[in-house]
Amino acid sequence: MLEVQDLSMRFGGLLAVDGVSLDVQNHEIVSVIGPNGAGKTTVFNCVSGFYKPTGGKILFEGKEVQGKPDYKISRLGMVRTFQHVRLFGQMSVVENLLVAQHRHLNTNLLSGLLKTPDYRSREKRSLDKAAYWLERVGLLELANREAGNLAYGQQRRLEIARCMVTEPKLLMLDEPAAGLNPAETNDLNQLIMSLKEDYNVSVLLIEHDMSLVMDISDRITVINQGRPLASGTPDDVRQNDDVIKAYLGEA
Amino acid sequence: MATHNLKHALFCAIVTVVIAYPILGLDLVAQGTQIGLEGATPTTIISIFLAAGIVFLFQLFRDNIMGNLGKLPKLNPLSGREPMPAEKRAKVEAWVLTGIIVLALFWPFVVSRGAVDLATLVLIYIMLALGLNVVVGLAGLLDLGYVAFYAVGAYTFALLYQYFGFTFWMALPIGALLAATFGMVLGFPVLRLRGDYLAIVTLGFGEIIRILLNNWTAVTGGPNGIGGIPDPTLFGMEFGRRVKEEGNTSFHETFGIAYSGEHKVIFLYLIALVLAVITALVIRRLMRMPVGRAWEALREDEIAARSLGLSRTAVKLSAFTIGAFFAGFAGTVFASKQGFISPESFVFLESAIILAIVVLGGMGSQIGVILAAVAVTILPELAREFSDFRMLVFGAAMVLMMVWRPQGLMPMRRIPIALKRQE
Amino acid sequence: MQDLLYFSQQLVNGLTIGSTYALIAIGYTMVYGIIGMINFAHGEIYMIGAYTALIAITGLATLGIAWLPVILLVALICAVIVSSSMGWAVERVAYRPVRGRHRLIPLISAIGMSIFLQNYVHLAQGSRNIGFPALIDGGFRFGAPESFQLSLSYMQITIFITTLVCMTLLSLFISRSRIGRACRAVSQDLGMANLLGIDTNRIISATFVIGASLAAVAGLLLGMYYGSVDPLFGFIAGLKAFTAAVLGGIGSIPGAMLGGLILGVSESMTSGYLSGEYKDVVSFSLLILILLFKPTGLLGKPEVEKI
Numbered sequence: 009m010l011e012v013q014d015l016s017m018r019f020g021g022l023l024a025v026d027g028v029s030l031d032v033q034n035h036e037i038v039s040v041i042g043p044n045g046a047g048k049t050t051v052f053n054c055v056s057g058f059y060k061p062t063g064g065k066i067l068f069e070g071k072e073v074q075g076k077p078d079y080k081i082s083r084l085g086m087v088r089t090f091q092h093v094r095l096f097g098q099m100s101v102v103e104n105l106l107v108a109q110h111r112h113l114n115t116n117l118l119s120g121l122l123k124t125p126d127y128r129s130r131e132k133r134s135l136d137k138a139a140y141w142l143e144r145v146g147l148l149e150l151a152n153r154e155a156g157n158l159a160y161g162q163q164r165r166l167e168i169a170r171c172m173v174t175e176p177k178l179l180m181l182d183e184p185a186a187g188l189n190p191a192e193t194n195d196l197n198q199l200i201m202s203l204k205e206d207y208n209v210s211v212l213l214i215e216h217d218m219s220l221v222m223d224i225s226d227r228i229t230v231i232n233q234g235r236p237l238a239s240g241t242p243d244d245v246r247q248n249d250d251v252i253k254a255y256l257g258e259a
Numbered sequence: 260m261a262t263h264n265l266k267h268a269l270f271c272a273i274v275t276v277v278i279a280y281p282i283l284g285l286d287l288v289a290q291g292t293q294i295g296l297e298g299a300t301p302t303t304i305i306s307i308f309l310a311a312g313i314v315f316l317f318q319l320f321r322d323n324i325m326g327n328l329g330k331l332p333k334l335n336p337l338s339g340r341e342p343m344p345a346e347k348r349a350k351v352e353a354w355v356l357t358g359i360i361v362l363a364l365f366w367p368f369v370v371s372r373g374a375v376d377l378a379t380l381v382l383i384y385i386m387l388a389l390g391l392n393v394v395v396g397l398a399g400l401l402d403l404g405y406v407a408f409y410a411v412g413a414y415t416f417a418l419l420y421q422y423f424g425f426t427f428w429m430a431l432p433i434g435a436l437l438a439a440t441f442g443m444v445l446g447f448p449v450l451r452l453r454g455d456y457l458a459i460v461t462l463g464f465g466e467i468i469r470i471l472l473n474n475w476t477a478v479t480g481g482p483n484g485i486g487g488i489p490d491p492t493l494f495g496m497e498f499g500r501r502v503k504e505e506g507n508t509s510f511h512e513t514f515g516i517a518y519s520g521e522h523k524v525i526f527l528y529l530i531a532l533v534l535a536v537i538t539a540l541v542i543r544r545l546m547r548m549p550v551g552r553a554w555e556a557l558r559e560d561e562i563a564a565r566s567l568g569l570s571r572t573a574v575k576l577s578a579f580t581i582g583a584f585f586a587g588f589a590g591t592v593f594a595s596k597q598g599f600i601s602p603e604s605f606v607f608l609e610s611a612i613i614l615a616i617v618v619l620g621g622m623g624s625q626i627g628v629i630l631a632a633v634a635v636t637i638l639p640e641l642a643r644e645f646s647d648f649r650m651l652v653f654g655a656a657m658v659l660m661m662v663w664r665p666q667g668l669m670p671m672r673r674i675p676i677a678l679k680r681q682e
Numbered sequence: 683m684q685d686l687l688y689f690s691q692q693l694v695n696g697l698t699i700g701s702t703y704a705l706i707a708i709g710y711t712m713v714y715g716i717i718g719m720i721n722f723a724h725g726e727i728y729m730i731g732a733y734t735a736l737i738a739i740t741g742l743a744t745l746g747i748a749w750l751p752v753i754l755l756v757a758l759i760c761a762v763i764v765s766s767s768m769g770w771a772v773e774r775v776a777y778r779p780v781r782g783r784h785r786l787i788p789l790i791s792a793i794g795m796s797i798f799l800q801n802y803v804h805l806a807q808g809s810r811n812i813g814f815p816a817l818i819d820g821g822f823r824f825g826a827p828e829s830f831q832l833s834l835s836y837m838q839i840t841i842f843i844t845t846l847v848c849m850t851l852l853s854l855f856i857s858r859s860r861i862g863r864a865c866r867a868v869s870q871d872l873g874m875a876n877l878l879g880i881d882t883n884r885i886i887s888a889t890f891v892i893g894a895s896l897a898a899v900a901g902l903l904l905g906m907y908y909g910s911v912d913p914l915f916g917f918i919a920g921l922k923a924f925t926a927a928v929l930g931g932i933g934s935i936p937g938a939m940l941g942g943l944i945l946g947v948s949e950s951m952t953s954g955y956l957s958g959e960y961k962d963v964v965s966f967s968l969l970i971l972i973l974l975f976k977p978t979g980l981l982g983k984p985e986v987e988k989i
Contacts, residue, residue: 056566082568090566096559099552100673106549107556108567113549120548121541139678152675174567277767281734281760283806285741296740401786448974454785455720456973459924463966466921474959607917611793618790651801657794662779665787 009034009210010055010086010178015064015074017050017234024050026234027064032178037204037211039221041245042231043254048214049091051231052182055212056088057081068178083111085177089184093163097156101147101166104155105138108170141169145199161192168199178210179203185217193220200224222246230254268318275311283307363532367525375521375528377640379596382531383589384632386538388616389625390585393542395614396622396671397551398578399558401458403610404445404465408438408583410472410605412590417485417600418478427491427595435587441468442583446576465610473602484601488594490523491530498523531592538585539625545581547674554578555623615657621667631668687825687832692954693947698838698907700946701845705900706923707930707938708852709769709893715869715933716889717781722792723772725920726799727894731765731901732911733803736814750817754902761898768799769894770887778883796917804913811912814905841903848896849939856935861888869933918962922949925969931982940980944968 010032017025025047032038040048054061057078066074073081096104106113113134114120119127142148145165150158155166164184171179181200185193201224203209215221221228221242228245230237232254238245245251284304286297298304317324367375387409394402415434419425425433445464449457472479479485490498496510510522545551553574556564565571594600612635620631639649660667706728713721738760742753776795780787821835856862868875868885876882904919905911926945930937948968949961972979 058562058566078565079568079570082566087568088566090563094560094563094566096556096563098559098671098673099555100676102676102678103552103555103673107552107564107569110549110553111568115549117545117548117550120550121544135676135678142678148678151678152673154673170567274767274771277764278771281737281764282730282803285737287733287737287740287807287812296737296744395786399786401789448970452973452977455714455718455789456928456977458789459720459928460970460973462921463925463969467963467966470960470963608797611797615790615794618786622786647805648801650797651805654794654796654798654801658776658791658798661787661791661794662776665780665783 009069010212011065011067012051012055013065013067015051015054015061015066017047017054017059018062024234025054025061028229028231028234028236029064030229030236030239032210032212034210035204035208036226037200037213037224039213039215039225039228040231041215041218041221041228042237044216045233046231047234048231049182050234052088052180052212052214055081056086056180082174085175086180087171087174087176087178088180089164089167089171089182091182091186093160093167095155095158095163095166095170097154099155100152101155101158102135102138102142102151104166104170105141105173106134108173109134109137111174137173141173144172145169161188164188164196165199168203172203172207172209176209178212180212182214183216184213185215185220193217196220197224264319264321268315271318272311272315275314276307279307279310280304360532360536364529367528372521372524375524376596377637379524379528379531379592381633381636382528382535383593383596384613384616384636385535385629386531386585386589386592387613388620388628388632389535389538389542390582390589391613392582392617392620392623392625392628393545393554393585394578394582395617396624396628397546397558398554398575400449400575400578401454401461402579402582403458403462403607403614404468405461405582405586405613406605406607406610407445407465407468408441408586409590409593409609410468410602411438411441411583412587413594413600413604414472414479414485414590415587416591416594417488420488421485427489427591431588431591434591435584438587438590439580439584442579442581442586443576445583446579450572450575462607462610465605465607469602469605469607472605480601482601482603484599484603486599488598488600490527490595490598493526498526527592527596531596534588534592538588539629542581542585543625550574550577612653615653618665619657619660619667621669621671623671624667624669627667627669627671684830687830688954691830691832692950694832694834694838695954696947696950697943698841698946699950700926700943701841702900702904702907702942703919703923703926703946704939704942705845705848705896705903706919707927707942708849708935709890709897710920710924711927711930711932711935711938712865712869712889712893714927716865717777717872717886719777719788720792720924721772721777721890721893722789722920723776723795723799724769724893724897725916725918725923726796726803727765727769727772727916728897728901728919728923729911729913729916730768730799730803731761731894731898732814732905732916733807733901734764734898735761735902735905736812736911739815739817753817758899758902761902762895765894765898765901766891769890769897772799773887773890778886796920800913800917807913809913811910811915814909814911816906816909818906837907841907844899844903848899849935852892852896852935855892861885865889922965925965928969928979929972931979934979934981937979937981944980 012028012030015025015028016023028047028051030038030040040051042048050059053059054074055066057073057076057080060075064074065072068081068084068086073084096107099107112130114124114127114130139148142151145168147162147166147169150162155163158166168181168184185196188196197220200211200213204211213221213225225242227240228242229239230245230251237254238248238251284298284307288295288297367378387405391402391405394400394405412434415437416425416427416430419430419433445461449460452460473482475481492498493510496508498510553564553569556569557571557574561571564574593604616631616635617628619635620629621627639646706724709724709727710721713719713724735757738757739753742756747753772795776791777788780791816837818837818840819835821833821838823831823833825831856865864875864880864885865888867878867880868882872882922945923942926941927938928941929944930939930941945965945968948964952961952964
């Protein structure tokens with residue numbers, strides 16, 4: 009589904025990403041790991057269109073998408089979350105989910121002003137979908153609360169629900185477990201697995217929490233200082249010498 | 260602690276004297292062709308030192324004073340009562356609003372002409388503020404050049420009448436649409452700009468429009484403006500004493516009543532009222548539609564909005580265009596009300612006032628903005644004797660509001676949406 | 683030869699006015715660089731400097747003092763003291779309490795302050811413009827008397843030299859002194875500077891004071907150059923100066939200088955070859971163009987949005 013070939017990203021004198029390649033197949037969860045500052049989020053930003061990569065190719069479902077703007081890539085079916093939760097804080101929880109469905113709604117001004125049947129049915133459908141996902145992540149009771157007033161763990165779940173409501177094909181999660189306690193991390197674990205199983209969504213994941221990564225990943229790519237280090241199944245990576253050295257330093 | 264405060268308090272008091280004494284205490288007066296210096300009245304000098312004294316004492320005991328202020332009981336008589344449930348609240352609001360509108364419809368017939376005239380001005384500012392509220396309050400785009408669209412609306416009517424004899428009703432939609440077009444034109448260059456840069460560019464845009472209006476004398480009349488702008492007609496009936504245009508009849512003759520200058524003032528007021536209500540209702544509707552939600556998403560977090568497929572271009576342009584459209588309404592009404600327009604009415608200060616109304620009212624909140632528009636337009640009229648101080652107080656009030664209550668008088672509330680449990 | 687002289691005249695005029703824009707622009711650029719906000723009231727600080735200088739000069743004249751260097755020095759000192767105090771007070775009252783809040787709030791506060799100060803002076807001194815004595819007059823003239831003559835007045839030379847001196851002193855101050863270093867640290871990373879024990883509040887105040895002092899110098903110079911002051915002339919000068927700061931790269935002091943000169947010259951060329959009426963249009967259009975194509979300005983550093 010997603011194929012990244014030899015991606016590189018240069019900022020002036022700094023080469024943040026150098027020759028990274030990875031791929032995500034249908035129906036799989038791929039994790040990207042690496043020490044802090046390795047360039048993982050930069051890779052994400054390139055893939056999701058927030059940065060224009062200085063080299064390499066990105067193919068989504070066979071078509072080249074590198075350099076395309078962020079909102080267009082999102083419309084193709086790739087949505088992402090962010091390292092620091094980015095919700096629409098002053099809007100209510102349910103409004104966050106309604107905004108996300110913008111593409112599926114009737115945005116024609118006249119239709120909305122006149123409340124045509126098409127407009128109304130689409131609004132209703134989006135409300136139903138919002139309700140469904142809120143219940144799925146356990147936030148239905150908080151539907152009308154301002155998103156900025158939620159607890160951190162709830163905000164994280166809302167962010168994921170907001171992504172799912174767009175009916176994505178590929179979900180990119182940037183450190184979803186950051187700041188969560190073990191119980192919440194477990195719930196997150198289950199949630200991501202079910203997203204893959206029940207909703208046929210592939211997941212590309214940046215994470216530091218090794219237990220989560222090892223548990224749910226089908227494959228793992230390791231990046232260090234912008235360069236690819238290793239790639240393979242969790243077991244492969246766990247036993248790779250280079251990986252161990254990168255994380256623990258030279259013995 | 261006390262000594263530190265003492266030094267600081269002394270310093271503040273000295274600064275107060277320094278900034279006040281030369282400018283306030285010494286007047287530059289023209290003595291023939293020369294300039295001389297005159298000491299100010301004793302009252303002024305005493306006031307300066309009094310102010311310094313107050314500053315000194317305040318800074319000295321600041322911690323105590325601030326502490327005690329915090330302990331004051333909150334002066335909110337409604338606190339402690341349960342907030343009303345959503346449906347009941349909506350019903351109460353609907354009744355109150357209907358009541359106000361009915362009142363507004365019948366009120367002008369029983370008050371003086373001057374009051375109705377003032378009310379029309381208030382309605383014009385309400386339209387302007389609601390329109391700017393879309394751009395600034397909902398979409399979060401700092402537009403400091405909004406007055407340009409107001410000017411487009413007014414000058415469109417004036418020019419269409421001058422060159423083509425267009426009436427008010429013909430000019431109204433054209434003025435609004437043309438203003439909207441200008442809104443879109445402004446939207447393009449600022450697409451990629453953030454915050455303060457966007458503010459300055461919009462300010463520049465507003466100034467460019469004003470300078471063009473001021474200097475393109477051949478078309479716009481330059482600083483002398485354009486006059487003779489007609490009042491709106493009612494099905495071909497004019498409200499003047501004598502009919503100006505051929506083919507029109509006059510209102511008072513048709514209905515067999517005595518001519519009164521009040522007729523046209525009231526008529527214009529009613530038109531302004533209708534337009535203002537339309538503005539408020541349409542924007543209210545837009546806020547609940549995808550386009551309105553997109554505006555707020557853009558304001559809250561542009562990056563998150565983009566990551567969800569929202570096109571920054573489309574959202575920004577729609578905000579500018581729609582905001583400008585309603586400024587066009589206001590401009591047309593303004594031109595008709597004054598009968599004469601000139602670039603003097605469209606200076607940056609106007610943009611600043613409208614912006615202040617939006618911020619004081621509570622960004623995004625329509626009711627707050629309307630209240631603020633009423634307050635800002637009416638209060639200076641009530642305190643006529645102090646009109647010299649009007650702008651001074653206005654500037655100080657802006658600063659004060661930002662420091663004390665930046666969320667505005669009536670911060671925006673979210674509309675609760677009922678969700679059904681999905682089986 | 684005629685044409686060359688005419689062109690040179692516009693150039694000289696442009697560089698003169700540009701230098702003064704640069705002096706005022708520094709205040710904007712330093713404040714923006716350090717706390718990321720546009721000090722809308724800065725133009726008014728410049729205006730107050732001009733008024734104070736005029737008051738001082740008039741006062742000295744009444745006292746019968748006529749020695750030019752003394753007059754200028756005293757006027758300068760008075761203007762700097764009053765402007766700096768005003769700048770300091772404005773920061774404490776209108777900006778510090780709202781620092782860090784949503785962008786619009788400091789902006790509105792700044793606009794409110796600007797309106798307040800304009801009207802403060804208006805009420806205190808009247809709204810008509812008041813003549814400012816041209817204390818330094820005379821100059822050089824080049825070219826034959828029958829045709830166009832290039833004039834380079836002593837006033838213009840004074841302005842150049844003063845600006846140069848101020849810029850040099852400021853650059854030395856920023857790069858060598860302790861406070862200067864602290865300024866640079868705070869403008870790079872406020873949080874970090876705090877953690878390192880720098881009293882950021884004092885540094886921010888110092889920034890305002892420095893900017894205000896330079897604006898006061900500009901006020902004295904321009905008052906003499908133009909020959910009059912009125913309460914509203916700070917606003918448009920402030921806008922131009924801000925344009926200059928953005929042109930050169932906001933946050934960059936050499937940028938403010940460069941931006942000021944470019945703006946001054948383009949205005950004067952427009953004035954000289956097209957029409958004086960449209961020079962403001964040129965300034966704003968220049969601003970819009972720069973922001974469209976190179977928002978970080980000529981000497982600014984490209985900013986990468988951190989996501």
